Amino acid sequence: MKSFIEYIVSIFKGVWTLLVGMKVTAKYFFTPWNNVTQQYPENRDTLVMFDRFRGEVIMPHTENNEHLCTGCGICELNCPNGSIEIISKSIITPEGKKKRIIDQHIYHLGMCTLCNLCVKACPTGAIVMGQKFEHAVWDRALLTKVLNQPGSKIAEGVKE
Amino acid sequence: MDIYNFTTLTHNIHTGLAQSFAPWLATTIEWVIVGVAYLLFVALFGLFLVYAERKVCAAFQQRLGPMRVGKWGLLQTIADFIKLLMKELIMPRKADWFLYNLAPFIVIIASFLAIAALPFAPGLQSMDFDIGVFYLTAVSSVGVIGILLAGWSSNNKYSLIGAMRSGAQILSYELSVSLSLLTMVVFAGTMQFSAIVEGQRDAWFIFSGHIPAIIAFVVFLIAGTAETNRGPFDLAEAESELVAGFHTEYSGIKFAMFFLAEYINLFIISAVAATVFLGGWMPLHFGNLESFNHVMDFIPPVIWFFGKVLFVIFVIMWFKWTFPRLRVDQILTLEWKYLLPINLVNILLMALVVLTKFHF
Amino acid sequence: MSEIREVIIKTDKLATDKYQVNMGPQHPSTHGVLRLLVTLEGEKVLNVQPHSGYIHSGIEKMCEAISYPQIIHLTDRMDYLSAHMNNEAVALCVENALQVEVPDRVKYIRTIMDELARLASHQLWWCVFGMDLGALTTFFYGLRDREHILDIFEETCGARMTVSYSTPGGLMFDIHPNFQKRVKDFIKYFRTKLPEYDKLLSGNVILRERTEGIGHLSYKDAIDFGVTGPSGRASGFSCDVRKHNPYSAYPFVKFNEILDHRCDTLARYEVRILEMYESLNIIEQLIDNIPEGDYAVKMKGVLKLPEGEFYQRVETARGEFGVFIVSDGKKNPYRVKFRSPGFSNLFALNNMTKGHKIADLVAIMSTLDLIIPDIDR
Numbered sequence: 041m042k043s044f045i046e047y048i049v050s051i052f053k054g055v056w057t058l059l060v061g062m063k064v065t066a067k068y069f070f071t072p073w074n075n076v077t078q079q080y081p082e083n084r085d086t087l088v089m090f091d092r093f094r095g096e097v098i099m100p101h102t103e104n105n106e107h108l109c110t111g112c113g114i115c116e117l118n119c120p121n122g123s124i125e126i127i128s129k130s131i132i133t134p135e136g137k138k139k140r141i142i143d144q145h146i147y148h149l150g151m152c153t154l155c156n157l158c159v160k161a162c163p164t165g166a167i168v169m170g171q172k173f174e175h176a177v178w179d180r181a182l183l184t185k186v187l188n189q190p191g192s193k194i195a196e197g198v199k200e
Numbered sequence: 201m202d203i204y205n206f207t208t209l210t211h212n213i214h215t216g217l218a219q220s221f222a223p224w225l226a227t228t229i230e231w232v233i234v235g236v237a238y239l240l241f242v243a244l245f246g247l248f249l250v251y252a253e254r255k256v257c258a259a260f261q262q263r264l265g266p267m268r269v270g271k272w273g274l275l276q277t278i279a280d281f282i283k284l285l286m287k288e289l290i291m292p293r294k295a296d297w298f299l300y301n302l303a304p305f306i307v308i309i310a311s312f313l314a315i316a317a318l319p320f321a322p323g324l325q326s327m328d329f330d331i332g333v334f335y336l337t338a339v340s341s342v343g344v345i346g347i348l349l350a351g352w353s354s355n356n357k358y359s360l361i362g363a364m365r366s367g368a369q370i371l372s373y374e375l376s377v378s379l380s381l382l383t384m385v386v387f388a389g390t391m392q393f394s395a396i397v398e399g400q401r402d403a404w405f406i407f408s409g410h411i412p413a414i415i416a417f418v419v420f421l422i423a424g425t426a427e428t429n430r431g432p433f434d435l436a437e438a439e440s441e442l443v444a445g446f447h448t449e450y451s452g453i454k455f456a457m458f459f460l461a462e463y464i465n466l467f468i469i470s471a472v473a474a475t476v477f478l479g480g481w482m483p484l485h486f487g488n489l490e491s492f493n494h495v496m497d498f499i500p501p502v503i504w505f506f507g508k509v510l511f512v513i514f515v516i517m518w519f520k521w522t523f524p525r526l527r528v529d530q531i532l533t534l535e536w537k538y539l540l541p542i543n544l545v546n547i548l549l550m551a552l553v554v555l556t557k558f559h560f
Numbered sequence: 561m562s563e564i565r566e567v568i569i570k571t572d573k574l575a576t577d578k579y580q581v582n583m584g585p586q587h588p589s590t591h592g593v594l595r596l597l598v599t600l601e602g603e604k605v606l607n608v609q610p611h612s613g614y615i616h617s618g619i620e621k622m623c624e625a626i627s628y629p630q631i632i633h634l635t636d637r638m639d640y641l642s643a644h645m646n647n648e649a650v651a652l653c654v655e656n657a658l659q660v661e662v663p664d665r666v667k668y669i670r671t672i673m674d675e676l677a678r679l680a681s682h683q684l685w686w687c688v689f690g691m692d693l694g695a696l697t698t699f700f701y702g703l704r705d706r707e708h709i710l711d712i713f714e715e716t717c718g719a720r721m722t723v724s725y726s727t728p729g730g731l732m733f734d735i736h737p738n739f740q741k742r743v744k745d746f747i748k749y750f751r752t753k754l755p756e757y758d759k760l761l762s763g764n765v766i767l768r769e770r771t772e773g774i775g776h777l778s779y780k781d782a783i784d785f786g787v788t789g790p791s792g793r794a795s796g797f798s799c800d801v802r803k804h805n806p807y808s809a810y811p812f813v814k815f816n817e818i819l820d821h822r823c824d825t826l827a828r829y830e831v832r833i834l835e836m837y838e839s840l841n842i843i844e845q846l847i848d849n850i851p852e853g854d855y856a857v858k859m860k861g862v863l864k865l866p867e868g869e870f871y872q873r874v875e876t877a878r879g880e881f882g883v884f885i886v887s888d889g890k891k892n893p894y895r896v897k898f899r900s901p902g903f904s905n906l907f908a909l910n911n912m913t914k915g916h917k918i919a920d921l922v923a924i925m926s927t928l929d930l931i932i933p934d935i936d937r
């Protein structure tokens with residue numbers, strides 16, 4: 041008899057726990073305005089990334105097409121996977137001195153792990169992290185970028 | 201409410217055809233019309249159910265569900281279906297060619313057979329057997345043969361395990377489905393679907409049969425969910441264990457057939473529940489609230505029927521999207537140790553209720 | 561075929577046989593590319609033989625070629641759900657070797673981040689566990705709550721999973737000004753959601769039936785196999801590194817080590833649920849008391865560890881994670897070895913699943929909370 045009562049009780053207890061679970065899902069079913077998903081490509085315009093978000097390495101330029109990179113190559117040294125290549129060139133300054141400046145700051149986005157070490161290491165703060173995250177391209181070659189814009193030059197007064 | 205009665209319409213069509221054609225031709229044309237009508241209905245309603253399932257499940261999970269194809273993603277399932285039609289049909293090299301190709305058809309034919317006996321509205325029923333309930337339980341269990349064949353012929357171990365599970369499961373749960381229907385047959389005194397519906401003119405069986413009817417309804421819902429191989433009883437295709445179970449090796453349109461059959465079965469189980477327990481196409485009537493009853497009569501029976509069916513379908517979906525899956529031995533335990541004894545006692549209870557006339 | 565028929569004729573019995581199934585490397589429940597060679601008899605599991613290495617990425621070898629600060633970003637990619645703890649392990653190891661004392665602020669922030677990562681990891685585990693048992697809705701509830709933590713990470717660390725936040729000597733950045741507010745909001749939010757987890761899954765009779773008494777891992781076996789973390793603690797093995805070898809700010813906080821002696825799948829499940837509550841407590845104790853100060857100490861441009869061997873262990877969401885560095889005094893390590901919890905936990909699987917059903921195998925594997933890159937490294 042006792043086990044029979046236990047049997048009956050176990051049925052009701054079991055059904056009760058199931059109903060409790062169903063209540064949770066029902067709560068969400070009947071409050072569809074609490075939905076959490078977003079319709080991604082449609083909401084592109086309103087989508088704001090956090091300002092520290094690491095999407096890619098970029099080199100900001102002023103409106104005079106000037107950047108802060110001295111071509112020292114520290115970022116290249118700090119990069120764990122060789123995503124940065126610095127190609128520098130020698131020029132003769134107006135004072136007649138020989139000087140090495142940046143020719144091409146080559147950045148392989150396809151290899152970059154966005155670890156932030158290059159940005160942290162750069163002594164002049166020439167490179168920063170950009171917030172763009174849609175990097176899909178049809179051709180792998182497009183992932184190799186030259187960060188300093190053509191014709192750009194180093195800003196005045198950057199210490200070397 | 202004769203404006204909603206289809207009997208005259210079908211009768212007129214029949215006499216019209218009989219007058220203008222030879223009898224054999226008339227019969228053939230009628231067959232074709234009925235066949236096409238069912239095919240169309242099944243295809244469209246199946247697609248709608250897939251869409252509904254995705255939307256309902258999305259709502260349970262705080263998502264939006266399909267939104268891209270058509271307004272609110274309404275055309276999504278059609279797009280999916282076209283995609284499935286165009287997919288390559290892959291067959292494992294060592295599969296049993298004949299059985300492998302036969303299995304989806306068996307599954308879907310079983311579903312079609314079952315759907316034929318359901319009364320959608322007064323006069324809208326293709327076969328009004330006097331043993332309708334019996335016929336339905338008989339043909340709905342034919343589908344498992346297809347599942348077993350699919351699992352066995354695919355030459356895949358996952359499929360085989362899934363098929364065996366499904367066999368064990370459906371064999372057991374067939375018992376509960378039939379017994380809970382039997383309870384209601386005892387109450388209704390007939391096996392004919394149209395008579396069962398007619399018997400609920402004043403009150404649906406779930407109200408007039410009170411406790412035993414409610415128990416039978418719950419048992420039927422559980423066993424019915426198990427019969428359709430849906431979660432929490434979806435062991436046959438348990439995704440996290442058996443990849444896709446018995447239809448792992450199927451692709452393209454053959455997979456679509458299994459998929460469609462699953463949803464037709466869902467519809468059948470819900471329709472039977474709606475017919476036997478919730479009054480089929482009968483509007484909601486309360487004993488002596490004349491004006492209320494009159495208002496209810498204005499809603500067409502088809503809407504009543506589908507409203508109830510969709511309600512039951514929603515409950516079954518609710519189960520699926522809430523509960524974890526049972527293990528194979530627990531499924532059998534549930535059936536043999538819980539549902540079956542409850543059912544047997546319930547039939548006795550119902551017999552007592554009927555004998556003592558202790559019902560409304 | 562004819563052989564079987566003969567056997568049937570001869571013995572008058574149905575011929576049965578064992579058979580083997582490859583679960584994985586592509587299988588929905590292996591969460592990646594783990595391959596299990598399962599010997600079955602009907603539904604019964606006789607033997608499970610894990611084959612790892614399908615996602616081996618050679619991280620330990622790569623570490624030998626790069627400098628210490630650069631190792632950090634590789635540890636993100638092993639156990640990506642415990643990225644913070646892995647980062648911290650390497651950072652602590654290097655700091656200990658160089659005998660650098662980091663400011664308290666760093667310790668507090670690291671600890672908060674650890675606990676947030678642990679919460680995020682347990683949330684993900686919870687939703688995947690539900691999914692493995694067939695309750696698909698839990699998946700989205702877990703991810704929904706995890707999103708809040710990932711937002712916190714993204715705002716402060718700049719990345720959602722591969723955070724690379726701890727560096728030798730401190731942190732990559734200071735915390736974001738919104739950090740404390742966001743964390744407090746999250747705690748408030750999650751305290752309302754965590755009971756829902758219990759309602760939806762923990763109390764559910766189906767879950768209890770499926771987990772109770774399944775996958776027994778005895779106390780002795782847990783120690784023998786080196787099963788650590790929540791899985792070990794559910795066998796009564798007190799192995800919480802945060803308690804026994806406190807690091808960072810753990811000495812300053814009060815918390816309980818969750819132990820359970822039932823040793824089964826349900827115990828492992830409940831230990832993790834309770835750990836989530838415990839993590840919330842830890843964060844609450846710390847979040848208002850983050851001391852002022854620097855977020856990093858100034859380190860040399862090129863870090864060279866003194867010659868010798870250094871070991872540091874931390875408690876990740878999966879168990880004890882150890883970093884063993886052998887240095888020959890150069891700027892690159894001579895050898896790095898990671899003791900990853902997943903590897904040891906995985907190999908207890910065979911012992912736990914013997915005689916259970918296939919469905920139990922999936923459930924047991926899920927409660928071990930395996931991360932495949934953590935196993936293969």
Ligand code: SF4
Pocket residue numbers: 097118119120121122123124151152153154155156157158159
């Ligand atoms: S973010 Fe890291 S991986 Fe990428 S370029 Fe900079 S240092 Fe290299």
Ligand code: SF4
Pocket residue numbers: 108109110111112113114115116126161162163164165166167
């Ligand atoms: S980006 Fe910075 S570190 Fe790299 S070369 Fe230019 S100045 Fe040097």
